[in-house]
Amino acid sequence: MGTDREGDRRPGRAGRFLRRTAALAGKESLHVMRDPRTLYLALGMPVVLLVIFGFGVSFDMDDVPLAVVDQDHSAASRALAGALGGGGEFEVVARPADAGEVDRLFRSREASAAVVLPAGMQAAWDRGERVRVQVLLDGSDGTSASNVLGTAVGAIQAESSRRLAERTGGGAPPLAARVRLLFNPALRSAVFFVPGLIAYILYIVGVLLTALTVARENERGNLEQLFATPVGRVEVLLGKLLPYLAIGIVQALLVLAFGMVVFDVPLRGSVAVLGAGTVLFLVGALGQGLFISAITGSQQVATQAGALSSLLPGMLLSGFVIPVETMPQILQWISAIFPARYFVAILRGVMLKGNGLDVLWPNFVALGVFSVVAMTIATAKFKRGVG
């Protein structure tokens, strides 16, 4: 016995390391291909999320239902109502006679904005007095309300300037702001969302998939069997990391391609910088997932901890939906712990602004620190979890 083993050439230390890592990575790939849940999570979810966020969720201001309460029935009131409804932002859906009716319209969600044009408007205008116009907004959706407010006030001011110019004999108003939006001139939501979505999806999948698979192996006793072989911790971790890194890169490309083709999202910067950021972020996310699985042990707890520590920070603390700058200070500090924030900054910087490392390097440093810390703790905890 034993002679057949001595017979073939014994590979060196590095060769055995690579051989074992390759065996682990190959086995992991088989798991992924056999498990419909993993496949769905890896490839189905990005597409579903893209469709939801790309088509369903939109902060774009189109056809906001507007109620016009015209109490003056004059040329002036009709002109202002026309100015509000003519720009494409608002669609006049109701013309109640009484301002009290607005409350009902808001409750039934028939309208989410209303403008009250007071009686005597034309007369006041003709006397050269200031006219007060009331704007009512449904504030139950804060983000929309502030956007609608800006649009409504802008339209009213434009009408005001026009009238002022008329009265002063055609001269231009003394001050006029000419706003030009850089990077996303049309303020399209998709341009803003798609980079955030890439980070969100990669974060969830990176953390959740690894947490789930390691916890599953632990629960089934596979890990103990594995550690009874000469396989080392680093090999086990690498064997997990490599296949999921590959999946993550495929996902990133999928979302990116989908975003560019369907939503016309630009990619202005370097693909290499984007790729480097993606790999760095994924290593950190996978480290986080491995850490969670090493300290939780059971699949259920690992799934919950993995979902909680990736879904919420990925969505709320990353700048994906809510800009980091507008968060309370304490949330900004908390968001600094999670890697998603830096990755969103890198994605938006590269894709929308064409930024390079010269601008984005602090985000790369932060991602690097997170990845190293997460993988180090995961490796350290891994042994204890099994030993």
Next chain:
Amino acid sequence: MGGAATAGAAIVVEGLGRRFGSFDAVREVSFGVGRGEIFGYLGANGAGKSTTIRILCGLLAPTAGRARVAGIDVRADPEGVKRRIGYMSQKFSLYPDLTVEENLDFFGGAYGLSGKALAQRIDALVAEVGLEAQRRVQTRSLPGGWQQRAALAGALLHDPEILFLDEPTAGVDPASRREFLALVRRRVRRGVTVFLTTHYMDEAEYCGRVGLMVDGRLATLGTPAELKARHVPGAFFAVRAGRRADLLAMLPGLDGVLAANPYGAGFRVRVDPARLSVEGLAARCRGVDAGAEIEPAGATLDDVFLQVVAGGRA
């Protein structure tokens, strides 16, 4: 290595202990296992069997004492130990979503094997455990006994000198258990040492020597025959009677009766033959129940187990 028992022990354990917090899972355990021996490690759940086996496999560091496996100190070089041993854990630990072949391929890779050498070993092992027709079946769809054979093949991939089997046949039907043990014994004939934990006393009867764990300590150690002679001396009789309760009330007070325990439809009586003959026992039994039948019965390791565990608690 090769051939049968060569000089030097396969496993040497001296004063081994493992403490978890304030709980001693294993205390002052010492024994040796010779090369080519089947060593049975018995005990109730939680008696310290799995802890001992995990220490010997390099999966868990001892907190006291020493253990040498295949000549290697498990504390100093657990990785060296892992290369020389095969381990089959209590749970079925192959991957259920992979086929038999994929599992063996993977564990072969984990032992650093690859290419033609690995393919040949897999062919040989699949044939040895009789799973040629199931090579491409996912292990989750194999019956329990076949899963255990596949797991055994996995533990043998790197041709280990010592095989550690932690309750390998738990929950497997008797016929499959028999087949599995036959496979193990075939390996032993080729010089492999086997360290086996089990709940099944009939399985323990196959072992060259048996150690019995009670509350983390090795309570007794010896061949099955030695253990029976040491812990349950005397002659065993199986008694079948209609008035079981009356007999059970009478027998313990009878001179020469060492033990009387319910067993199946009747009970088992152990007597000191010097003080009570079979005729004497039969006469006394028929005095209570005229229909009582008495037959000689051999001692089993069950009797030893019950005696030692009860003794350990007294």
